[in-house]
Amino acid sequence: MTLKEARERLGETQQNMAELLGISRNYLALIETGKRPEPTDLLERALFLVNKASRDLSKEEWKARALAAETKLASLKKAMVAWVDQI
Numbered sequence: 001m002t003l004k005e006a007r008e009r010l011g012e013t014q015q016n017m018a019e020l021l022g023i024s025r026n027y028l029a030l031i032e033t034g035k036r037p038e039p040t041d042l043l044e045r046a047l048f049l050v051n052k053a054s055r056d057l058s059k060e061e062w063k064a065r066a067l068a069a070e071t072k073l074a075s076l077k078k079a080m081v082a083w084v085d086q087i
Contacts, residue, residue, distance in 0.1 A: 020049060
């Protein structure tokens with residue numbers, strides 16, 4: 001898992017994730033775009049946050065996240081069908 005994948009799994013903005021990791025948003029952006037190497041210690045902290053968040057979520061929160069993901073997927077499918085129809 002990369003820092004970007006961890007951030008996205010947590011649903012955090014770059015600014016919030018940078019604050020959680022104790023770094024600047026600009027530095028996080030450079031890491032996520034491959035312009036700076038991904039420090040192992042930052043990745044370990046991010047994985048800890050992901051694991052902690054996963055344990056802390058209730059069943060209702062997991063259901064809400066799953067429903068939100070299904071809604072996004074349905075929206076993407078609809079957009080893809082519309083795009084293909086235009087071709």
